[in-house]
Amino acid sequence: MKAFFKGVRKHIGKLDAEQLREQYELVSDEFAQTEMLLHALNEGIVRLDAKGNVLQANPAARKILGDDTDAALKSMHLPLGRASKSIFELDYPEKRTVDVQTLPLGAETLVIVRDTTAEHLRTEEELRAGANRAVRDLAAGVAHEIGNPLNAISLNLQLLERDVGENESITICMNQVKRLDGIIRGFLNALRSPAPKLAPGSPADPLRNCLSTMQRQFEERRIQVNLDIPAALPSVAIDKEQMEQVFFNLIKNALEAMGDGSTLSVALGYDDRDVTIAFADSGVGMDAEHLSHLFEPYRTSKENGTGLGLMVTKRIIEAHSGTITAESEVGRGTTFTIRLPRLEKRVRELN
Numbered sequence: 001m002k003a004f005f006k007g008v009r010k011h012i013g014k015l016d017a018e019q020l021r022e023q024y025e026l027v028s029d030e031f032a033q034t035e036m037l038l039h040a041l042n043e044g045i046v047r048l049d050a051k052g053n054v055l056q057a058n059p060a061a062r063k064i065l066g067d068d069t070d071a072a073l074k075s076m077h078l079p080l081g082r083a084s085k086s087i088f089e090l091d092y093p094e095k096r097t098v099d100v101q102t103l104p105l106g107a108e109t110l111v112i113v114r115d116t117t118a119e120h121l122r123t124e125e126e127l128r129a130g131a132n133r134a135v136r137d138l139a140a141g142v143a144h145e146i147g148n149p150l151n152a153i154s155l156n157l158q159l160l161e162r163d164v165g166e167n168e169s170i171t172i173c174m175n176q177v178k179r180l181d182g183i184i185r186g187f188l189n190a191l192r193s194p195a196p197k198l199a200p201g202s203p204a205d206p207l208r209n210c211l212s213t214m215q216r217q218f219e220e221r222r223i224q225v226n227l228d229i230p231a232a233l234p235s236v237a238i239d240k241e242q243m244e245q246v247f248f249n250l251i252k253n254a255l256e257a258m259g260d261g262s263t264l265s266v267a268l269g270y271d272d273r274d275v276t277i278a279f280a281d282s283g284v285g286m287d288a289e290h291l292s293h294l295f296e297p298y299r300t301s302k303e304n305g306t307g308l309g310l311m312v313t314k315r316i317i318e319a320h321s322g323t324i325t326a327e328s329e330v331g332r333g334t335t336f337t338i339r340l341p342r343l344e345k346r347v348r349e350l351n
Helices: 002-014 017-040 059-065 069-076 117-164 168-191 204-213 215-220 240-257 288-292 308-319
Strands: 044-048 054-057 084-090 096-105 108-115 199-201 224-228 236-238 263-270 274-281 323-329 333-341
Touching (some): 044 059, 044 069, 054 069, 059 069, 059 096, 059 108, 069 084, 096 117, 117 168, 204 215, 204 240, 240 263, 240 308, 240 333, 288 323
Parallel strands (some): 224 263
Antiparallel strands (some): 044 108, 084 096, 096 108, 199 236, 263 274, 274 333, 323 333
16 A cells, blocks of 8 residues: 555656546545455454544444543553553443553554453463362362371270270260261362263252251241242253252352341243253342352352352352352342253244
């Protein structure tokens, strides 16, 4: 394009009206193709003047940054007239992560904006998965190292009891050793949940079993349980024992977050793709910081909690090819929503 303009400028005095018209049409076509290219890009392209004002922005830039592209870019305090790369988190027009690159363009600055929200989410999920694996490996090693001394203590306590006879102190020590051994075994079983034995069924069955088992706790604490189960519910592939463990963990968390006399609402539903199970409590709720780390091990708001229960819950749901999400607000309770894929998905026509 630059060479083209140099050629036209050099010979413009020799061109007649028809030749000028032809050159104008060539330039017009070139600009039209460039405009089409800018409109087709998924990356945002913005030209800034020497003061940082927007001279031109393609539709992708306005989609990523919002209609007030000028204000969004000025809030980033980008360096003008030089190359740079930065990462920003935006809250408007929706929460997203963007990579922003600046390039000098004469007296202007070219800004390239990429929406990398999905990439960053994948990276965070990979980091969480790595952390979970590290926790499992560490827990297995620690449990093994603790288990050996416990076995030695138990053996020596038995030998001591054989020598001195029954003794209350020895009995107490042996009971505590057995208790610690049980805790370690339970801990390892939780971290190494076996693969689910999937079979066609309804999540309503393990849910009713769980609610029935916990009925006495509801009554003692005057917890009102609102249960909404449709008369007909599509089938899902489910391991009922593992799903009952999931429901128990979520209801236990709800009870710990609620005061006596509160309300727990459990609603089952479905759409064209999934069956949903939602647990909504009227407890203390969580702030955004706690919510963002909810399914990570050892990240919990409970004084004596470990965060392992929700980590295991999430892993079981994912082993069922499902998802679990949480919504919460301080003082207004928390809602966990599980989505499990239907065995027979209905076909939808997308307009």
